[in-house]
Amino acid sequence: MQRDVFQAIADPTRREILGMIAYRSLNVNAVSGHFDITRAAVYKHLKILREAGLVEIKQAGRERICHAKMQKLEVVSDWVEQYRKLWNQKLDSLEAYLDKLQNSGKTKGGISDK
């Protein structure tokens, strides 16, 4: 439980599962039917997604319906977006600017002085 969302979405099969059920919940069989791997393997992926909070499974008769909880992706969004300014701007000029900073403030270490 409380598995890392970053790790949960690292696997392409799991991202595909999320895409499948994002707008339309499906039962376990329907999900596994879209893949070439066994139902058991898909079930394991679902378990990992559940542990990350990205999927909830509710019983309906003998079926278990998989619901995507995409709001859990917000932690990923937050992490990525904090760096957006680093690639949204003209990177060349930004890098030139940062290089200047780096060359003027060498005392902090990291890159050894020559």
Added chain:
Amino acid sequence: MQRDVFQAIADPTRREILGMIAYRSLNVNAVSGHFDITRAAVYKHLKILREAGLVEIKQAGRERICHAKMQKLEVVSDWVEQYRKLWNQKLDSLEAYLDKLQNSGKTKGGISDK
């Protein structure tokens, strides 16, 4: 090479490395110095980040300077943001709406008809 960015950022150590060098490039030793694991282990993480295109390493004398290439995160941003509307809106009402859609169009399978 051409390693998956999602998998590259799945590891917390690698995300921390990226955070360290995002605004200020560092040499390999400086990066590994911030972790309790061995330099060799950090070097392996750097290798994975490099293979994903998230880090570039340039030689400078006997040092190798690690530069973060955060624009590579855009593929992650794109994937996540396509689902933002699913959690930005009042989810309860959206889900109710989708449930209606689901109950009216049962022919497509997925959830078996009762």
Added chain:
DNA sequence: TATATATGAAACCTTTTGGTTTCGCAAGTG
């Protein structure tokens, strides 16, 4: 030149992943 620094890479190890088979059980159905 001898020594110290900064890396790269190989060999080896343990745990985690991603899969497969197999078996058991609960819930609908004929």
Added chain:
DNA sequence: CACTTGCGAAACCAAAAGGTTTCATATATA
């Protein structure tokens, strides 16, 4: 009730991950 469906879980496996130690090599420096 017997049978089919839809799952969940266990046992087992090979490969990948994440680490460690060790060794070789290139670049500075005293």
